[in-house]
Amino acid sequence: MxxxxxxxxxxxxxxxxxxxxxxxxxxxxxxxxxxxxxxxxxxxxxxxxxxxxxxxxxxxxxxxxxxxxxxxxxxLGLERERRVVIVGAGKIGAALAQYPGFGDRGFRVVGVYDADPAKIGSRWGSVRVQSPTKLAADVKRLDAQIAVLAVPAGVAQTMLELLARAGVRAVLNFAPIPLAAPRGVIVQSVNMAQELEALSYALAHAPPTPVRRRRGRD
Amino acid sequence: MxxxxxxxxxxxxxxxxxxxxxxxxxxxxxxxxxxxxxxxxxxxxxxxxxxxxxxxxxxxxxxxxxxxxxxxxxxLGLERERRVVIVGAGKIGAALAQYPGFGDRGFRVVGVYDADPAKIGSRWGSVRVQSPTKLAADVKRLDAQIAVLAVPAGVAQTMLELLARAGVRAVLNFAPIPLAAPRGVIVQSVNMAQELEALSYALAHAPPTPVRRRRGRD
DNA sequence: CTCTGTGAACATCTTCACAGCT
DNA sequence: AGCTGTGAAGATGTTCACAGAG
CATH class of the missing domain: 1.10.10.10 (Winged helix-like DNA-binding domain superfamily/Winged helix DNA-binding domain)
Structure with a gap:
């Protein structure tokens, strides 16, 4: 192929x-x-x-x-269930955890991690927020292949490396910076700042009369 | 140019x-x-x-x-402040509203709308959630140029058209379906299901040993 | 000698247009 | 006749490699 x-x-x-x-x-x-x-x-x-x-x-x-x-x-590899850990228990992590397209397609959240002691222990659906120090053991025990990285830009690369060492194979990154993918790990990024600024650019350059735009469809 | x-x-x-x-x-x-x-x-x-x-x-x-x-x-057109309305007061809308890259770059949230009566009236930062029936008047009054569309797929196209009639010029869509952009409106979509399934595909097809992936950087 | 700006080569993605299966 | 599968053309995006400004 x-x-x-x-x-x-x-x-x-x-x-x-x-x-x-x-x-x-x-x-x-x-x-x-x-x-x-x-x-x-x-x-x-x-x-x-x-x-x-x-x-x-x-x-x-x-x-x-x-x-x-x-x-x-x-x-698309959707015949088998994929276990997912969410790193960063902020609003973005929460949004993804409850996103219907997530569970509907066989992506099951098996762990949520956050370094903020105030968040540790709180319930997220059927799981509790844990310290990231638990990641290494949990990823192996739960056989999580995918991680959602929803942490501040400053710690994203470090967390990515921690995830890689723990054995995660694929990461969906929401931190607004490019990450260097460790060997053997697939990293896909979603950068909302970029999307927004692309709109701003279009507004600044297409203003008086119409024009189209794309990504997904027009 | x-x-x-x-x-x-x-x-x-x-x-x-x-x-x-x-x-x-x-x-x-x-x-x-x-x-x-x-x-x-x-x-x-x-x-x-x-x-x-x-x-x-x-x-x-x-x-x-x-x-x-x-x-x-x-x-990028970032010298002038851009007023933004958020349509859909769910988790995604909330995540965006508090996203630092939003305010930091001069995107100011001037309104939040949701059809759910249970949500109407609740506070989001400095604004209150309103009914979408207020959109037409508000967009004009507040001179909002950008809308974030974070509503269920089934109502996204309808809301987009409502926004277009109200005078919004650019829309950042989070509904996981392609939208037909009304004349004069720029639509940019972010589809998390697609990102996730692209990861699933990569996992299914690169499995035993490593491989890389991109989007934003590798 | 360093580092930009850019044509030309290359690679990737999309559209066209049609041969050929059903 | 209708609709797929696909080479070939066209468009867009990326990398190379070097002339020339500072």
Missing amino acids: KAVGESSIRRLSLYLRFLDAEDARGRRTISSEALAALAGTTSAQVRKDLSQFGSFGIRGTGYDLPALRGRLREI | KAVGESSIRRLSLYLRFLDAEDARGRRTISSEALAALAGTTSAQVRKDLSQFGSFGIRGTGYDLPALRGRLREI
Whole structure:
């Protein structure tokens, strides 16, 4: 299998969401055109994305919806439950912990950590906030593969390294700085400051009359 | 001025963060190499990004730090305060409202709206949660240009249209679906489900031994 | 001699357009 | 006839490598 683009993967995740919805309402088949309309892209894009993983469409008809749905879940690795630890028990951590897209897709929060003694011990759903000193042991014991890093920028790199040593394999970072990924750890960052400033730039440079913008769809 | 790439803008925002920090510690000049190291990119990339807006570097020396900083603030439209309304008073809205990168960069929250009667009237910093029926009048009165859309997927498009009619010019969307941007409105989306599933994909496909990943930096 | 600014090469992503399966 | 799968073209983004300013 040749290298699959990052952007294709992001779209697969989106396609899956719509396949779930269409499947729920009983649709059995869907064309690249129809799926593209839902996901806000083009039919060619949908076909290219899917064809990277084989050809499971039916010419003249479209894609078998339940089959495609199953295949995407498999491709995205959503068939198995992923255990997640949240590091940083602030508002962002809280928002993610209760985000429906989290639990719905098999991501289970098994631990929450924060260095603030005032927060340690408080309940977050079914888990209690712990000290980060517990991380190393917990990650191993609970077999957590994913960590959400929602700590201040100044301690993010240190925490990332701690997580890496503990055995975490993938990290979703919300600290607004670039992190150097330790060997063997996949780091994905979400930087809200950047998003906001991209909007500010667009406002400053497109002002009097309209213009469009993207990321996800237009 | 020729079209500037989306990705350049995102990096400018990052560069500015580090320029702020270096300026604070008294540095007066910085080379593309040094800035690249901080921002996790290459010197060529830094120079390409900056050269799109003119040539304000000094050959043999680097860039005048305060000057560059001022120029970036100007380019990103951060010299003027931006008034922001938050639609959806859930956890995500709350996380953003208290996010330091928000206030620090001149984004001021002037209103919070939620359809849930139980939330209406509660205090969020200096503002009270209002009904979305107040949006149209408030956006005009407060001259809000940016909205943060943190509502459930099902009502996001409707709210976006309401915001557009109210006169909002830019929207940062957290609902996990693509939105059709009304004419004259810039929509930027952050989809955490996609980020998470991209990690899941990477875990499923890079497992036994290491591999890297990106977005913001590796 | 250092470090910028930039054309040219390269790589990646998107769109087009059509051959060929059903 | 309808719709997929895919090469080829086009667009966008990144890296290289060097001429030339300071």
